[in-house]
Amino acid sequence: MIMGVVLAGGRATRMGGGDKGLRRVAGQFLLTHVLDRLTPQVAAVALNANGDPQRFDGFGLPVLPDSLPDFPGPLAGILAGLDWGARMGAAHIVTVAADTPFFPHDLVLRLQGAAGNSGVAVAATRRNGALQLQPTFGLWPVALRDDLRAELLRGLRKVMLWAERHDAGIAEFGTDPLDPFFNINTPEDLSLAEHLAGTG
Numbered sequence: 613m614i615m616g617v618v619l620a621g622g623r624a625t626r627m628g629g630g631d632k633g634l635r636r637v638a639g640q641f642l643l644t645h646v647l648d649r650l651t652p653q654v655a656a657v658a659l660n661a662n663g664d665p666q667r668f669d670g671f672g673l674p675v676l677p678d679s680l681p682d683f684p685g686p687l688a689g690i691l692a693g694l695d696w697g698a699r700m701g702a703a704h705i706v707t708v709a710a711d712t713p714f715f716p717h718d719l720v721l722r723l724q725g726a727a728g729n730s731g732v733a734v735a736a737t738r739r740n741g742a743l744q745l746q747p748t749f750g751l752w753p754v755a756l757r758d759d760l761r762a763e764l765l766r767g768l769r770k771v772m773l774w775a776e777r778h779d780a781g782i783a784e785f786g787t788d789p790l791d792p793f794f795n796i797n798t799p800e801d802l803s804l805a806e807h808l809a810g811t812g
């Protein structure tokens with residue numbers, strides 16, 4: 613069983629603070645766009661976010677604070693997702709970023725197809741021949757959660773470094789007509805997403 617976890621624990625400094633997922637694109641929360649893509653692909657979904665969980669009440673989903681507070685970066689959110697997956701009896705989780713509204717409808721299937729013996733896979737695209745890794749979009753076995761906890765405590769902060777240590781497979785996605793991992797960091801990105809949502 614694969615569960616989905618939306619990584620929404622960032623600080624959104626380039627956006628001016630607050631929750632990027634609660635910004636609106638085409639009249640809907642960014643998080644709603646993300647959930648519309650993720651929910652059909654997994655058995656259940658949770659949000660990873662710190663602070664007051666009540667601001668997400670309208671989504672009716674579990675809100676998972678980082679398992680290790682004060683460890684900056686998305687790895688702490690992935691660990692929170694793995695701990696939740698373990699409690700729910702899942703074998704794997706798939707993580708997605710809360711600021712990426714157009715990610716592939718076949719993300720989970722393609723990650724499963726790319727995973728090697730370790731069961732780990734991450735998404736990527738290619739630009740001018742070079743692989744662009746998208747490690748916040750990954751398939752992670754719940755059995756690796758104690759390994760991740762130990763690595764975080766040792767100082768590991770980079771998702772891709774942890775993925776490489778577990779021989780991550782790479783699921784490569786096309787970018788025509790749109791980079792599916794276009795993510796929203798600034799108010800200008802939000803305007804562009806508004807335009808893309810209208811034309812897409």
Ligand SMILES: Nc1nc2c(ncn2[C@@H]2O[C@H](COP(=O)(O)OP(=O)(O)OP(=O)(O)O)[C@@H](O)[C@H]2O)c(=O)[nH]1
Pocket residue numbers: 619620621622623624625626627632660661678683684685686687688689690708709710711748797
């Ligand atoms: N749990 C958790 N998730 C994080 C943290 N930092 C980033 N993320 C998530 O990682 C993904 C990529 O985040 P970024 O856009 O690089 O960082 P951000 O904090 O959201 O935005 P900036 O502050 O503008 O860099 C998003 O899904 C974030 O929610 C963190 O400290 N904890």
